[in-house]
Amino acid sequence: MNPVVKRIEELRVLMKEKNINSYVVPTADFHQSEYVGEHFKARKFITGFSGSAGTAVISENEANLWVDGRYFIQAAAQLEGSGVTMMKMGEPGVPTLEEYLEENLPENGVLGFDGRVVSMGEGSAYEAIVKEKNGSIVYEYDLIDKIWSDRPELSKKPVFELGVEYAGETVASKLERIREAMKKNHATVHILTTLDDICWTLNMRGDDIDFFPMVLSYAVITLDKVILYIDETKVSDEIKANFAKDGVELRPYNDIYEDVKSIDEKEVILIDPAKLNYSLYNNLPAGAKKVEKVNPEILFKAMKNDVEIENIKKAQIKDSVAHVRFMKWVKENYDKEVITEMSASDKLDEFRKEMGGFIRPSFEPISSYGPHAAMCHYTSSPETDVQLKGGNVFLTDTGGGYYEGSTDITRTYALGELPQNIKEGFTLVAISNLSLGAAKFLHGTTGMVLDILARKPFWDRDLNFNHGTGHGVGYLLNIHEGPTGFRWTYRAHEAHPFEDGMIITDEPGIYIEGEYGVRLENELLCRKGTLNEYGQFMYFETITFVPFDLDAIVPEIMTDAERAMLNNYHKEVFEKISPFLNDEEKEWLAHYTREI
Template identity: 50%
Template sequence: MNIVDRVNKLRKLMKEHNIDAYIVPSDDSHQSEYVGDYFKCREFISGFTGSAGTVVVTQDEAGLWTDGRYFIQAANQLEGSKIKLFKMGEEGVPNVEDYLYESMKKESTLGFDGKVVSAKVGDGLKEKLSDKNIKISYEYDLIDKVWDDRPKLSDKKAFLLDMKYAGESSSSKLSRLRENMKQKDVTTHIIATLEDIAWLLNIRGDDVKYNPVVLSYCIVRLDEAFLFVDENKLNDEILKELNDVNINILPYNAVYEFIKNIDENERVLLDKANINYAILNSIPKGIKIINDFNPIMFFKAKKNDIELKNIKNSHIKDGVAFTKFMYWLKNNIGKIDITEMSATEKIEELRRQQDGFIQPSFSTIAGYKEHAAMMHYSATKDTDYKLQKEHLFLIDSGGHYIDGTTDITRTIALGDLSDELKTHFTAVLRGMINLSMAKFLYGVRGYNLDILARTPIWNLGIDYKCGTGHGVGYLLNIHESPNGFRWYIAPHIFDSAVLEEGMLTTNEPGIYIEGSHGIRIENELIVKKAEKNESGQFMEFEVATFAPIDLDAIDVEQLNKSERDYLNKYHELVYNTLSDYLDDDERKWLREYTKSV
């Protein structure tokens, strides 16, 4: 079936179930950003492959809502589908709730699969539509009835993360969590976020591509805990570890019946943004529910000393791989055939040569010329550009290593550049440097600092429609709450927490000119303490990423002295950190590309 046929079949099923509008989100049952193949319902029904978006289907219309990272991609992929693109955040564009309120008749029925819609979203829809007496039907996974060859749930094996990498035992983490539960006066904590469960129990898996997590739910009480998982994924080492900390193992989907039988005297902690609507509605009426952030989110964001040591080591290895890639690209462009896809294969090949490499940390974004204007572009056989000895090439990539997770972007000049390209590149570089140099009092949040990165770009009358940076997990998700850089508090993601010592955050301003070019430069930053005096505790950043920034693309005259000094010191650090791992030709090349300007 093509997309039109799939939507029409869905509409037929909606009629059979008396559903007037049906929502298909991007989420899995755990509100994950990236999901396994089984859960890619929104991609199946729309053809849009981006990581974020929501489809709404009525009998008369179908729409896709997505954010600014994907406007260009979505417009291309929706062509011919009869699905309308709603550009989230743009003036005059209604959000999903407002659209449903305006388009649905009184006493009609809104449907969705309650296992893949968050409790927060479900409650918000129920409240928004209540004065029109619109019924919520969350029991039906209608996409499952349309999707004949739907993939199975993952059955990949899990592994235990050794203490020399985790830095803290699961017993210690459970104790910290239970102490926090006591402070909140709760007796039961329902956890559905895969990365939080993985961190808490020091287990990792392969159930979601690029995200080393295990499909599971966890319920923690003050004296015992329950892990809902396919036990066949767990080896003897994991089973012993779980037994030692009094974790009971139950089948993955048994969580719903288990929750229905929670004792009426329990006080339940959960985060409605991070559990699904079906879980919320399984909790017996009358039980006290405390809706609050999951404490684990804050625990895992502050990397411990062992994690930080390992993170730095993984970034050295990643820097070696990327520097070898940049050397290869610069020396072979125009001599051999290189395409976006072959460049993607090359960077992965070089990472696989590094000790402890597991897999890429996300799908590599490799965009030449105007393809780089699509922030999350992914080349296909139909779109794969051959790189020429001209213009700019953007590559955003990263790796999961046993000792950490990396994320780096460099935009590389493949030949002579126009004044406009150099001006745009230099503005992005200045923004990245300005944020890197920030010194601030404890208590500052990412939205207090974002303007440092955007000012050189805003001064050109240009903006980028995304945050400037995101938290990064430790051998976990590449996007991790609660820290980030963004000029506003986003309603769809929590990335505005106080910047704490040990947090790891990307710094990646950019310029994206549709039909022409895209530029992004990205390093990861570690929050650390600076001096403490009568003014308070000062904080600063330590750079974690080691790779040259392309001197061929910079207009040095546009850099001020402090920016030049930072760039020169950074390049000196890159050379001193990486040179011993390179051969003579690569080392000589790196010396040239890290020279003072």
């Protein structure tokens, strides 16, 4: 029997004991993190689906999992035999999770979830559904914990400081800016639960989530102190002393749930409803005024300062050099030795480590050959690991976490001679990437406006790719960072206009199920351009310097302008990267950055 079937049966027994009709299991920790530590992978445990996003709803007779387009292929394979039905988000005829609950939760029904892993905003939406059904919500129970006998413990790994030579701003300065934002909102207390916001504010990093150097913690910021809720055993005496200088007081990690109950009702509390979890929100004093706004730290940290920008450029050069060496190695050796998806990924990290300052990969690597590359967020495993062979493409979407910042680069390499259709798909992706990277626009423009530059080459041919075109990148924090992104559909957390100093990815792709996939990703730095009577013009500076594999380019389907963009980019790649290479590597790079 599939172990998921047994787990769902055990969960339903507990649901019946608590009179719960439907139980929601999101992909979340207590901090609304996009990626979570092993302890928090409850949705993976109860469904068997290992992707980084998705929400399960278990009811008395059904088990459903909502996933987006990145995971349709992967989820279909992993859910087979589990009794869990995939709900393809955004597809015609597929109800949203909320619509499903509205239709299927019985009159007077009870909806259950662990309130610590559901955001206040999501919880409010569930409240509205339940109210229409004259039902109720039960949020006090983590039922998955009751059946997960070997659940991993919370991380105990130590905290480390990110020096001002990397952060570019002191904790005191950041707290001053945050308190100014609080005063503008007439707030006296600001509650932070998002790990990247807390780590950015306090210039601290850790190792509590795989690949993301975050620290499990909560923070309550007042006008004169900060209360940091954290496992104190992870904090060295030196860091504690530095915290004390900035008015940071330490308390046990879980104490916040009781402490917030005693906040004076005269206080005005600044909270982000999309980030605060449902349990914590419901513990706030009912009489205290609450100002619901986006956390000010989100925009602060997205607009990198001059020190961060210079460091990030150094990290990008390091990563680009590593990628060029890797590209040469894989193209020259795939047919001379056994190279698999996983061994190739390990080799790329070896090249990264040689560059110095490398801490760890900045996210779970995507290393996929041929048909596997058609799965946008495929992760190779010992069960799926395949050998690289000629006649198809190898896609690598990986990142490096350096003290100088985080990188996120995707390249797709031709192994041997490719069929014409794959070359044309590759060329289309290259045109899309270059067209978006060349954008010039007025300040106030959002990613929804610019996304058409990437989509047009696809839409002109009645094609599309089923994911966003780009996302913000954190500095040794989350690799996906708001509040800006490239997407043709509206998402509130990515709707902020581009600002000077933001880093964003440019990553269109084409995916033909069962055959191949191509994605090409550069990072772009948003900069101010000309200021004139029409306003402040903005542009993107490309900071990733790795060739687009010319073995997969069809120049004949490119316009003169598109070929010029590719040639100019490759000229810059050679100028930036060749000084770090030996003579043999330089000669090789010259060939792969030649004019077409």
